[in-house]
Amino acid sequence: MVERYDVVVAGGGPAGLAAARGAAAEGGKVLLLELQAQIGGQTQSATWVPADVITHPLKESIVANMKEVRLHSRHKELSISGDFGAIVDRRLFDKFLAAEAVASGAELWVGSPVKELLVSGDDVRGVHVEAGDWVERIESELIIDATGARGEWSSLLLRKVLKRDWKRELLALSNEYLMVNVTNDQSADLFFTSYFAPLGHAWVYPFGKRFAMAGVQGVRIHPDAALDEFIGRRGVPRLERAVPVAAFR
């Protein structure tokens, strides 16, 4: 059976959930399709957001408030105090956004990867969703690609509709570890050292009382090796007795 919607949103990250909420609030029949088995199941789990984007009930996803940022470069250290927003647990944050989208009237399917764009000439007609033996053809003339920078489908849309490709190797690569045994305060450490420069950096964010997220991001780095090098270095504040207990790639 062919399903029909006014708007189909591919991808249940913050962009897709906000788009679905907005379109449904305007009265559209909206379907959001998420590849993973749960909303908020994506790789990275801690996100630093400005205070003004966190409205109730998103507040419940806060794991730390940020009152200080320490910047570390090869030759200089700088500490700045102020209200720097909060660290939220993305697994919860995204689920609260999903609740808002559903409350606005959007339909939400998880475990539903968009595998193909249905195109007729230059017009988009819908999407093809497939998982194992389950196949669904969904028609809509408005498809919102919110599959994120890593989505295979993002480049499919560019290739099929805009007739151009993009260079995946220019994507910044990143890895994060959840570290335990951390001495935390309400601060973030950001590292802009020659190891990651010019197109990358590393960070340590508090994540609850004894946990922290330690991550690296950069173009043309090997994120596994760079993260191990980063947390293994002597002198990274707070991480001296810490050990990784989860990896997010």
Ligand SMILES: Cc1cc2nc3c(=O)[nH]c(=O)nc-3n(C[C@H](O)[C@H](O)[C@H](O)COP(=O)(O)OP(=O)(O)OC[C@H]3O[C@@H](n4cnc5c(N)ncnc54)[C@H](O)[C@@H]3O)c2cc1C
């Ligand atoms: C390690 C790391 C740390 C970060 N830290 C911060 C931070 O501190 N603060 C900040 O503001 N930002 C941070 N970001 C960036 C932030 O995560 C992104 O900007 C944000 O997630 C983008 O949201 P999005 O909805 O566009 O995409 P995403 O969050 O990537 O969501 C895309 C969704 O689409 C789904 N999807 C993919 N393909 C398909 C398909 N074919 N069919 C259906 N669904 C599909 C995915 O499963 C995913 O759920 C960080 C990113 C990384 C990688």
